[in-house]
Amino acid sequence: MTTNVTSEVRASYAYKTATNRLGLWLFLLSDSFVFGGLLVSRFYLLGNTRPHLDQTLGLIVTAMLLVSSFFMNRAETAIAHGDEKTFLRGTLITLVLGVAFLLGVVGVEWRLAPFGPADDVVGAVFYMMTGMHAFHVLTGVIFLGIVYRNGRKGLYSAEKHWQVEAAAVYWHFVDVVWIFFYPALYLIGTVAG
Amino acid sequence: MSATKRVNIFSLSLVRGIVFQILGTLVGIGVVTLIRLLMGLPAWKAEPAGVFGAFLGVLFFLVGAGTIRDWYKMALGEPVSDHHAADPEQPGWAKYFNISYDHKVIGIQYGVTSVVVMLLAGSFALIFRAELARAGLQLIELDMFNTLVGLHGIVMIASILLGVGAMSNYLVPLLIGASDMAFPRLNAFAYWVNVPGALLVVSSLFLGGFDTGWTGYPPLSARAPLGMQMFFLGVYFIGLSSILGSLNLIVTVIRMRAPGMSYFRMPIFVWAAVATSIIGLTATQLIGLSFQMVMFQRLFGMGFFDPAKGGNVILFQHLFWFYSHPAVYVFILPGLGIISELLPVFVRKPLFGYKWIAMSSLGIALVGFFVWAHHMFTAGMEEYLRVPFMYSTLLVAVPTGVKFFSWVGTMWRGRMSFETPMLFTLGAVSIFLLGGLTGPPNATVATDLHLQDSYWIVGHFHATMFGGFVFPWFAAIYYWFPKFTGKMYNEKLGKLHFWLMFPAFYLMSLGQMRVGLLGMRRRIADYDPALGFDNTQTLVTIAGYVIAFSVLLFLFNLVRSIRSGEVAVANPWNSRSPEFQLPSPIPEHNYAEHPFVVVGEPYDYGLADAEYVRFGAASEPAAAD
Amino acid sequence: MKHFILVAILVAILTVAVGTGLSAIGLMPEQASLQSVFIDQLFQKHVWTISFLFALIIGFMLYSIVVFRRKEDEQGDHFEGNTPLEIVWTIIPLITVLYFAYLGSQALAEVRRADPNATNITAVGQQWSWRFEYTDYGFISDELRLPVNRQSLIMTTSTDVIHSFWVPEFRVKQDALPGDGMERELRITPTKVGRYKVRCAELCGTQHAYMLADVIVMEPEAFDQWVQEQMQGPSGTPVERGAEWYQQFGCAACHSIDGTPRVGPSWKGLFGEEVTLADGSTVIADEAYLFESIRDPQAKIVQGFETVLMPPTGQSMTDEQVQDVIEFIKSLSEQESD
Ligand code: HEA
Ligand code: HEA
């Protein structure tokens, strides 16, 4: 596929972006092994039981994260069409929803949970899974913050917005991970203890 | 121009990094102590303070060394340059201690670090081997012995990973005709993160050590001294390097090949490097996760592997081996690639079955993902897993066999010559054969019930690692030495190195296997003289020292040759590979002045006028002969 | 063709030389169990396969090195591969390894063959000693005595970290895991009367090298008699019984009774002394303290021993046994005041 590419083409933004894109997807492949490992650990240790958690809260944070992905997608499409205003608004909404998710999980759920990380293996699994996911959401939020700041400075255009694309893809990835984690923690099995 | 260029040592990234690391460690310790104070807890607790300090120390190192400066600028939307030219004010060697984006410099940085680290790990082995020369306790205490064994193992493995990084970074862009890796900054970062990581691993020696061997099984590792945490954290960062390096390599190979170089016209080493990187990219995450879980168990009381809290110790072993088995193929695939790469050159004959060899690398890598539990046959894992994992494990013999038979096919009816790189290549084939063939007895469960955790296994894996990594690694260093330095090594010393190391290795490995079958357990400082193998043990120790001596000769040879060796010609081996058509040493921007297109097959030795690469007319390479 | 015939002869000679050589030096230790027979048979097949394959590749290599070495500046013959050949040397090893996998599962099945009348023994590993609970008869021993030619079903378990039960002469090995429901089984049918040793084969901390236990394989009658003796339990005074428990529960691995330093505090002169704890406070080593220290070792940690965890062995002792041990510890202080 690349065997006849000249060095001028190689130096172009489009070629570099395609290279970056490949790198990003490989990184996500790699990262998904961490989450795979966490899921396997969860089923190995807890089997058909699950932690005792607040179902309403779980539903709310999940909904927020899913909706945020929609806005991120809108933001990315917008910048691809040169629509800076929609892009900025979409990014900001995503960012706010991301922060709200973090507050919901780390700020509220961690407090509400009737167990601590050191109590038993159920707690250990719950805090590890949500913690690792929250860490990724946090990096995503920081990434979005950078994109938002650079967007306001007008650094992106319809042709050149790799950073936006990367942030969006990463954000969708974090979202997809939660689509697996949410049922694993909130829905599957009977409540432990 | 002053004759002596002086260097302010604080301008060197390495020095700045280490200073920052010390600083960061202190800050981390301070922060934890302060927080504890504010929370009304007893202020001093070594474990959280030490771990957080170590963690922050690594981050500080990376900042201090300057690895993330460009990314920071990029995040702010400022322009950055891809080429990070060496400071002309500084002498030539200084660039190796600084951040460089040149894959050749990074390759050498990896390589030198690998050798330094191997010396360290080898010295640990020499110490505990002296203890093992006779039954009884003579030299070191039990805890020290355990720490040394574990450190020897993990530091050697780190050395291998660095060596693999060296080969793939230095060689792959040259072999595929690229000017650099796809992501030069990431490349530099992936190298530099090893340095603080390795420092942490070694620091465990001074923080109580750890008594678990390199495998770090809980619950023992959950109660080992603080050194255990440094081991976990250090390996975690070295693993991060593997992941990023692998990613970079795969992208480079897919995106950066020279015009005309289809996948089946790439030099065979590139295939091996890609197969290796597939493992490094994915499986490495799992050892990181398993170590992180033990770290958190120790820090926060999370009971993943604590039976009292409903945890399960077997889970750790599954996660650990899911990486650590495929990792052994990371150790060997590049080495086997080197063998396939060098054989045709010294046999003057095409590589036999190029496609089969290329595919067998992928085959080994992929099957390698499904065999991990063969390390757990006696561990008390799920009974029903034993037989399926026996089948999958034995399957690996098939693609490995394809390689061996194809090598024999390559040698058959060739015209062999025996310079030092070729000697090491042939030595590698025979030693790896020994190591590989001792694998199936471990794999058939019933026999493994006897062999597991005995010195037979120690013999098995030293043979695979020497044959699959150490010997090819030396072959590669000798072979490409003129390209690194522009000088030729001393052939006599090189041959002496081989003729000492090769027989000594057989003695060591066979000796280990022998005592293992007779009942010698792994990781013991003292053995029962009633077992009656004292003398074999002494021989193993002596052999170990001979190997060490030969490594010293190797170092002496390199240092002397760099200083006062003969100036090397461009293509001393008459190789067809593109990098040998460039002058020695390789120019800073590789093929920038000498772009080429691929017009033929890589290994058409012995066929008159068969071209592999054709250089642009305007840029007749300096040394095509 | 001439080349191939010569190589074939070379490979044949090498195979026989390596194979007979390896078989002659006696690779394995004494064969002392029924299980080891199957394992050794399989291993012997491996030895011959290894000999052949090693001879095959090395034979071809040596021949090429000698016959096809470069004399002048020549080039080799030009051939790039041979697909039928590649297929052959993929298929034949494939069949070979599948055959070995079959043999392996057969041998495994033999090794695991269950005898319903097996003697039940639980082997408990703890840092750094073994304890054997004869569950059929209800007594505990610190040495493993087995009747010859009768199967024993050994359940391995651990009170602290992972250990591994291995008697090289019996060939079989099984890790002993901590945790409820983590008992794992091992079946051994000894075939030779004699003395052997259990050698802990999993790194388990400082004294791993010395975690051994005696194995004594006896005639069935002698074994039955020994069982009878044991079932009566140690008679005598509480102090004598305490001394017995001290050995059997593995306290001796860490606590000396003559003041010599081991990984735990010595019991000599302990009773009635003031003990400094890790947090700096002090307690008097009275009966209540000793009782707690045995039942719940982590409740009060002695200063200077923070890094070693005492196993919770005491929890599987009866109150009387703990009391005996305390009497025994007391006696160690009384002697001193004499
Ligand atoms: C470089 C590393 C390397 C390599 C390449 C291998 C290769 C193999 N290993 Fe090894 N192994 C280790 C490094 C390696 N190993 C290490 C480090 C350990 C110990 C870890 C620890 O506990 O610390 C270990 C332990 C280990 C165990 C666990 C032992 C135990 O602890 O109980 C097992 C069990 O199955 C095993 C099997 C194999 C097999 C079947 C191969 C196969 O891939 C070999 C295949 C090759 C051949 C078979 C030879 C060539 C083939 C032919 C000529 C074709 C014809 C062959 C046949 C028909 C058989 N290895
Ligand atoms: C590449 C990998 C590699 C290499 C090259 C080696 C090399 C050697 N190994 Fe290693 N070994 C392992 C990987 C390796 N090992 C692993 C993974 C383990 C398992 C650990 C565990 O169980 O956890 C192990 C375990 C292991 C054991 C088992 C320990 C035990 O279970 O108790 C033994 C025992 O004989 C041993 C011996 C040796 C010896 C004598 C050498 C010799 O070849 C070493 C030769 C010496 C050098 C190469 C260095 C030369 C140094 C000098 C000349 C001194 C100068 C020094 C300075 C200037 C600083 N090794």
Ligand code: CUA
């Ligand atoms: Cu118990 Cu080693």
Ligand SMILES: [Cu+2]
């Ligand atoms: Cu393996």
